[in-house]
Amino acid sequence: MNREQNMAGESPQMDMELEQALKHFKSSVDAWSYAVSTDAAGSRPRTAAKLAVRHSWRMAAGWALGCLLAAGSLTVAGHEIYHRQQLAKLAAQKAAEQRAAAGRATAQPTSAQPVSAQSDQKAPAATVRKVGVGNEDSARSQDSARGQDDNLLAAVDSDVSRQVPAAMEPLAQLMDDNGTQ
């Protein structure tokens, strides 16, 4: 195929431009190929320099990105560890408080006993009749303490039942009704 056939129907100016562009393209490829294949010193300084600069930039960018990623992951890991430690501390604190509260709650009824025991200990000095009276007193005080606990629990239950969400209101009312009944 000849070029004249290819360029049929085009303006002469366009033909000339195409032909010129193709000629320049060929000479450009020739020059490039020749410069690269001979690889004489300074035959392609521009490209070599450009490539070196580009490679160094790529390397620097790669290193910077790598360092950034490493620093980021280390920071995240450190923060995560710190956060967990804080949570563990809080949990331990809460547990200790709960334990203390439970201890206090259990200590109350037992501390009531020594008082009666103390009164009991004072009793041996009295007569046998008095001992019998002392026993009755301690039993009475135990009963009253138990009654107080029951009252407290009933009050708490009623408070809790009053705090139920609206959807449970009818049930709570029923409970109240039953309680009053």
Next chain:
Amino acid sequence: MRGRGASTKVMAAGTALEPLSADSAEDIAAQEFARIVESHRPQIFRFLLASLRDVDLAETLTQECFLKAHRNWSHFRGDSSAMTWLMRIAINLQKDYWRNRRMQFWRQTRTNAVDLDEASEWLPNGERSAEQQILAKEQVAQVWQAVKGLSERQRTVFLLRYVEERELSEIAAATGLSEGTVKAHLSRAVGRVRAELRGTR
């Protein structure tokens, strides 16, 4: 290459009375091949460089091309010219490369292909004014842009025609296509170049 211990006696042209030894036949073949390498290497390299825009890869494939040619030199019957035969090997190597690259897409293949701006910076230092140089550079960049958008076959045909200045019959022999197909590919490729030139004018 012909085997070292081959018992065949090669008769050199014009010396029919004196049979050549296997060693001397090998020497002749080696010399002949060395001559072919010397004369055709620049063209093969240039074609591969223009096709791939990667200097290292073009070097590697050129070496591989001549290695393959050396191995199969004994099978070269001379139906076509040595240049056409070598070009065919180069085209097949290039095809294999593109196929492998497509296969290795997810395997992070690295390419050192230069960008189009860099490729268009090469111009011979002719006696041209600065303005002409700039114009020529622009045109070269436009042609590169068009070449980049061509299919593998179109690009091969285009480069063989306008860079290597091969005849259509040679291109057909090198690519294994019919002349009609070569014409069609060439016409499309030129149309693309023309459109690129027209589009940026």
